[in-house]
Amino acid sequence: MSSHNVDSNVLKTQMHSLEQLRQKTQALVDCKATLLSKTEILDQKKSLLEETNSERQRLQREKKLLREMLHNINQDMNSLVEVEQSLTKESEDLERSVNKLKHEQYEPLHGNNQYQVNDIRVQNGLTKLPHIQQELEARMAQILEDRRVKWQQEESESSASPTPKRRMTGRSGRS
Template identity: 90%
Template structure:
């Protein structure tokens, strides 16, 4: 049984290492695409927009940060609503407290 557990742990370690390498490769690939394709095209589009009297488009990082901020705000609001609902939930806690006070 210990041998099987050790084999499973080794398998998990191999999978973890493989996924870490794949993640690093994907990150490098994304950074390369961003640097070599996205940024030059983004600059070209912004130059054309400025020439035509339009405002520049925000950089993708700004868009991502704005989206993450919105997601966090939505979670905060949802959490606060859940907290409010749980504190306004039915009265069993009060009854339990009342009963224990009577005992």
């Protein structure tokens, strides 16, 4: 076999490998974007669920203190329970979807065998792509920091103001 045929075969093999890498990298990028989007929605739903739970607990305490407003508080609680159930179901469905997407699509593309994106990238002298978990942890750290700052601001505002702010509005006879 001539040197030219060997070089040609090597080039063909490399071209094929690079095309596979391009396709798999695009699939990984698309999968990652979907996973990040769905994870963000899941985080928002869980946050709403957390806020809903907090609001329901606040209303239960208020019910004991303000018996004359029992009717309005019961209406609020019924609404919150419906929202809570809906958010719980949506969160569970999204969590299942995120886990399925992560395990069935993302991990096989990103993982550790000779046909997966990072190994192909390394074989071709490219750097590995970061794992989605690193990005999720960084985003969660930022969310927690943002919450901490928000809570500190709320604490300083509430200590400066003699009356607590109401979160729910639209109820007659209540401020």
